[in-house]
């Protein structure tokens with residue numbers, strides 16, 4: 001039973017992970033509303049530091065609203081652009097709680113440019129970046145964090161990188177237990193946590209956090225972890241962070257009723273329409289159909305019918321009808337992260 005297993009009361013920070021093209025304003029708000037009491041930190045998607053430092057309008061549009069509390073993740077290949085971007089954000093967005101540097105992105109276009117996980121290959125540059133950002137953050141009361149991976153195959157230098165972060169005053173490192181080459185495939189490797197020790201820098205875990213079991217596994221696996229990031233596990237299951245909070249406090253997660261699920265889908269679309277045209281919102285929302293239909297019978301055929309819809313309203317109605325029909329046959333089947 002969950003209650004028996006999770007009897008030690010360690011407080012974990014529960015975090016919405018940064019996801020490019022996903023954790024936009026609408027998704028951040030959806031997660032905030034569905035996990036109001038549970039979510040501690042919400043990340044933006046990664047935002048180009050050079051674009052911010054040049055006040056590029058398209059890039060600035062990705063920044064949060066002036067009154068939104070969240071962490072902004074920035075990426076770049078040099079200390080100057082990254083610190084200019086951090087300075088701009090902290091000067092103009094007083095509710096931003098922290099700046100996160102992406103040293104984890106494996107996408108070729110980003111890495112070729114010397115950004116994202118390329119920074120793991122250049123510890124000296126990473127040191128310089130952290131030193132400069134520390135100066136910007138100093139005295140603001142805001143946090144500085146870094147997202148990293150295990151390393152590159154044959155050069156898995158996470159211990160060196162975490163040590164640098166610890167020595168130079170990074171507040172927390174979000175650690176993805178995959179190599180750069182793995183991208184998002186294979187399993188995230190928790191055993192690497194065995195070797196990590198820090199003096200003051202906290203270590204948050206990211207990778208394969210999809211269910212109550214995976215949350216329990218990571219919480220029980222290592223004492224070094226003090227935060228958990230939720231990424232793909234939120235797709236179609238935005239309540240997973242609240243479920244995590246329940247489970248970590250030794251309680252059963254709440255079941256989500258069909259009506260709550262329908263209301264969430266409608267709210268998700270409504271929030272997307274606040275920022276995007278119906279056509280763009282349709283494209284955005286299609287990413288979540290697999291998540292919202294997970295576990296229903298004859299899922300492939302039903303999903304295909306939904307994906308074919310070119311009108312947002314019609315798509316939403318078909319999605320809801322499909323989910324409701326499945327639920328009618330087997331009430332309770334579609335429910336949170338159990």
Ligand SMILES: Cc1cc2nc3c(=O)[nH]c(=O)nc-3n(C[C@H](O)[C@H](O)[C@H](O)COP(=O)(O)O)c2cc1C
Nearest residue numbers: 017018019020045046147176206207208209231232
């Ligand atoms: C669509 C998508 C976009 C992502 N974009 C970012 C990003 O902008 N910055 C980042 O640090 N990580 C990004 N990630 C990685 C996630 O934050 C997370 O670390 C990763 O998905 C592992 O967690 P999971 O296995 O629980 O999904 C992205 C992941 C996905 C699936």
